[in-house]
Amino acid sequence: MKGKYYELQENFGRHLKLLREERSLSLRDLSSLCELDSSKISKIENGKTNLQLSSIFELAKGLGIDPKELLDFKI
Amino acid sequence: MKGKYYELQENFGRHLKLLREERSLSLRDLSSLCELDSSKISKIENGKTNLQLSSIFELAKGLGIDPKELLDFKI
DNA sequence: TTAATTGTGGACTTTTAAGTCTACAATTAA
DNA sequence: TTAATTGTAGACTTAAAAGTCCACAATTAA
Known part of the structure; x- marks a missing residue:
């Protein structure tokens, strides 16, 4: 199931992806700059x-x- | 143990408490306005x-x- | 063409948030 | 004084995030 907060999560994720791409960072780049696995960030x-x-x-x-x-994204 | 992000959690919590008290809401008041148990909010x-x-x-x-x-709080 | 990079998903374990409820001491109001 | 309110903590179950690692298809670079 998608879960009660799926839309919220989707909006957050979309926004995050924009912020990352604006900086020309790959998932592995971003992963190396914080303590999160790249596959986690993808999810x-x-x-x-x-x-x-x-x-x-x-x-x-x-x-x-x-x-x-x-x-800072629209719901 | 307190955990790696304990300070962050403390700062968030302090800030939340201020925002709630500014509105003269009790934990049970706030609880009734959102889908969170008052004891959870206390924690x-x-x-x-x-x-x-x-x-x-x-x-x-x-x-x-x-x-x-x-x-919107200081770390 | 070969090699590297990139995004993604799956497997799996451990940790913990969420959710729900009860109880109680301390404060405040009637 | 009695009754209500308030903040807090504990017990317990279920769901899922965190954390780690591997594998692979597709894209891009050498």
């Missing part, structure tokens, strides 16, 4: 994960942005 | 939980704020 980008606060902060660290920016 | 406010994306959005809904605002 997040594809809306498969309801990630935790800590992961949001890790991604922000890797992207070099304020964590708030990762929540 | 989040006290830095005991590395909450998920969906919970951040639930809290934002209950507080009537943009989810981004929940990440």
Whole structure:
């Protein structure tokens, strides 16, 4: 099943992917800049994960942005 | 053990508590405005939980704020 | 053509959030 | 004083995130 928050996860993931591609980073690049496995990031980008606060902060660290920016997408 | 992200959780929790108290909401009040148990919210406010994306959005809904605002605290 | 890179998915274990409920001490209101 | 409210913690189950690793097809570079 897709789960109650699937749309939210999808929107988050789409936004994350944009932010990553804007910086011309591959999944493995981003992975090396934070403490998240590249396959995990792939799953997040594809809306498969309801990630935790800590992961949001890790991604922000890797992207070099304020964590708030990762929540800056339309629902 | 406190865990790797304990400080982050503490800061998030402190911030959440402020936002709730600014609105004069009790834990049970806030709980009734979102889909989170009041005892869960208590644990989040006290830095005991590395909450998920969906919970951040639930809290934002209950507080009537943009989810981004929940990440607007100093690390 | 060969070699490297890239995104993705699966397998698997361990950890923990979510969800639900109960209870209780301390504070506040009636 | 009594009753209600408030914050908190514990017990317990279920679901799933985290974490790690491997494999592979497709794309891109050498």
